Amino acid sequence: MSLDTTSEIEIIKVATSKIDQVDFETLSFGSVFTDHMLVCDFRNGAWEKPIIKPYEPFLLDPSAKVFHYGQAIFEGMKAYKIEDDSIWLFRPEENYERFNKSAVRMCMPEVPEHVFIDGLKQILQLEKDWIKKGKGNTLYIRPFMIAIGSGVIAQPSTQYRFMIILSPAKAYYSGEVKVLVAEHYSRAANGGIGAAKAAGNYSGQFYPTQLAHNAGFQQVIWTDDATHTKLEEAGTMNVFFRINDTLYTAPTSERILDGVTRKSLIDLARREGINVEIRSVLVSELVDAAKDGSLKEIFGAGTAAVVNPIVGFQYKDVYYELPKMENSFALDLKEKLTNIQYKLAEDTFGWTVEV
Amino acid sequence: MSLDTTSEIEIIKVATSKIDQVDFETLSFGSVFTDHMLVCDFRNGAWEKPIIKPYEPFLLDPSAKVFHYGQAIFEGMKAYKIEDDSIWLFRPEENYERFNKSAVRMCMPEVPEHVFIDGLKQILQLEKDWIKKGKGNTLYIRPFMIAIGSGVIAQPSTQYRFMIILSPAKAYYSGEVKVLVAEHYSRAANGGIGAAKAAGNYSGQFYPTQLAHNAGFQQVIWTDDATHTKLEEAGTMNVFFRINDTLYTAPTSERILDGVTRKSLIDLARREGINVEIRSVLVSELVDAAKDGSLKEIFGAGTAAVVNPIVGFQYKDVYYELPKMENSFALDLKEKLTNIQYKLAEDTFGWTVEV
Incomplete structure (x- = not known):
């Protein structure tokens, strides 16, 4: 796989990064997120154009199906930075394929590769300063999809949101x-x-x-x-x-x-x-x-x-x-x-x- | 049970009701909601003051636990209006007790009776014009609770939102x-x-x-x-x-x-x-x-x-x-x-x- 720079992903950058406020030595797993997130909505039977934009809360209707019927799936991945500053993923296609298997089982639309894989590579390029070198340091990657359609009838949603958020992490040690x-x-x-x-x-x-x-x-x-x-x-x-x-x-x-x-x-x-x-x-x-x-x-x-x-x-x-x-x-x-x-x-x- | 008018529920009313825009003869189940919703948040180990406010979308962080780990429960109930304009519930204490049993099983805090039962009665009084007389007409009641705390570590949230939303309904007929x-x-x-x-x-x-x-x-x-x-x-x-x-x-x-x-x-x-x-x-x-x-x-x-x-x-x-x-x-x-x-x-x- 290679980075497809021609893929149509809109990028809106933050005015000021919050990276200087983060203490990378005392990270608690999954609690700090990078400056940007990838968002791609599915409406009217098709995936819309993905957008990389500042990490921020978003609005959902109180009757959104994810709240009532739990149509929600995710993946967990990591990015690694090595001595020459290059950034690496580990078997990303496995996570991509499993994500879409989860989607089928939960009656959700499969996410296209250019959104999941190319989108992931683009946001990682943008956030490369958040990935620290040294064994144990990683950027934890959380792709997920939720049902955002409204209505409290127990049926699959017709609208979904795919997102990728990123969280810097130290080696995970859980004690004895x-x-x-x-x-x-x-x-x-x-x-x-x-x-x-x-x-x-x-x-x-x-x-x-x-x-x-x-x-x-x-x-x-x-x-x-x-x-x-x-x-x-x-x-x-x-x-x-x-x-x-x-x-x-x-x-x-x-x-x-x-x-x-x-x-x-x-x-x-x-x-x-x-x-x-x-x-x-x-x-x-x-x-x-x-x-x-x-x-x-x-x-x-x-x-x-x-x-x-x-x-x-x-x-x-x-x-x-x-x-x-x-x-x-x-x-x-x-x-x-x-x-x-x-x-x-x-x-x-x-x-x-x-x- | 009686309506506790001393219970501290703040009420913020809509400026203009949308009820005139609703055709009560052609309702599709669970798709139209009344003017108001009840919201009560759990933070720092305690339930905050409930509020009844205009029905509207709300903001959640992309890492909210409901999106990733599915901590979410609900109930389904109905309100009925009879000839003398009085409004009735059917065995609401059964739904209340089951809701809290669901909460325990999903590692969520139990909701107090004054929030669930008294809150429900107050919002029903406010929305009584949305309940139409005649057998088959009801107001479908959807109490629910979601985990709103942020962070992608797979642990129970420390913050929750309890809500009641209301949807006018005709008799439910599903065909053969x-x-x-x-x-x-x-x-x-x-x-x-x-x-x-x-x-x-x-x-x-x-x-x-x-x-x-x-x-x-x-x-x-x-x-x-x-x-x-x-x-x-x-x-x-x-x-x-x-x-x-x-x-x-x-x-x-x-x-x-x-x-x-x-x-x-x-x-x-x-x-x-x-x-x-x-x-x-x-x-x-x-x-x-x-x-x-x-x-x-x-x-x-x-x-x-x-x-x-x-x-x-x-x-x-x-x-x-x-x-x-x-x-x-x-x-x-x-x-x-x-x-x-x-x-x-x-x-x-x-x-x-x-x-």
Whole structure:
């Protein structure tokens, strides 16, 4: 992909950047946004001309469908700046394709590539000063789409807004993560929307996650809703289990997000000669492996944290502490993946794309 | 309940009503709104003073959590005006309690009674000219709450907006309704949010419902997501089945909404001497009953349509037409329920509440 400078995107620049007011050393994830945003509306059956304009609030009718029926999807991506000041994306076409899959599942229009990909490259060029060099520094990218049509009849909207907003971020560190295995609550139904990055999937997790917090855990490992016997995701991330020297992760399905970090880690691990088995892991297997010492690691995988090592899990009121590993797969794979993202290692997979 | 005229609700009236521009004979459901709306914000851990003000769009930050994580809930209610010009609500405390149950499940703050109930009564007094007399005419009431806090970290918001908007409505008639029994898609997970009136539950149904439309059906009858053998809801309504002279409807659960119309119809039917069994009906039972002629009626039950008779259903590519009934339970119960709502029959249950 290359930057299409002929694409018709209108750009209205801010008079004065707010970048000097931002302390890039003390960023709280997802709370500071850059000077501009990309906006593209869908009306009368077609996408209008995208516009890059100053970041600002916008007006919506109280009956806008996003408020009542939750037609809303998003993606999470990152941009990286390297020593020579060039800016890179990691597998953006994967996010673009998944975004449009989410759109179809939520009965929303697919976004054209020139809006999503070219629009993203243009706004990143404009905001390049917001991307700081150095491993761990990134610009978090949030493309999203909401239903802006008005009316409280429960039907798909005819009007939508696609936007890209950008938030500078430091390396995401969540501290020691203890997880609770879900015995009652769940995040997705068979035949439901769990595989879509739909807004409603996330708010549904807040209450069970809060209950876990109150009990001293940072995250929930979700199990299948029908039997609560299969391990599926960790918080808002895909989850990997290392039993002896084999890595296990659940297959993607209607209930499990097809994570870009997940699939990249699978490829990386296999290149490293690690045996990776893509199959459902049962809670009972996890407990048995913890008891006999063969369970070595659990980690979440997602764009924000990249890899999130888990120190222990609780199931049916019993807490199982994981061993401290010398040769942690989680830390090794995280290092190798971020080295590719920051162009510190050769990208033999062809995953990185220059802006 | 009585109108608390001492409650501190600020009222800002429109300069000129738009009511004269509205043709009350050709209303499309949920598309026209009255002159005013009620707004009450939650910030710094407390509800602020409610305000009734002109209906208008409002500003939100692009990173507002409702756009990204779908923290949004609502209720549907109606107000009725009778011959003596008095205005009535139907079991408003049921909607109020369910709203707050939805709030808890979605990790949102509960709304105080003086905001929801007294606020509703005050705005209805102000908008009483928008409620037309005559059976079928109603003012549809949409209380809702959205997360307005900004930031794209997947955590509950700290700021919320509760609103009430009002839409004049004619009797809801959806034509002949043929339904498709869901064999693959589903609306709710065990341990999920199906029992909450959460925005995300509705958009998740749009795509499977569109597929049903494309195949010639108006609605989907949802089955349990784990086995697709139990009949659960019809579209966005609870569903009843009449086999011989017994009415069946599924018990409320985490997957099934505790509908006010549903529970009222159960009480009414029992008062009429109809045998009502509250239990899961299997798809196989429905097919068997359709084949042997004992299946007499299927109908949806909800606030908007009250009762929505279904003329036939399809399952595994076979369409089953229902008989035309002389003594339809659906039509009889609808007549009796709306007579109570419009004060045309004695309200022995104490369901109606004067504004």
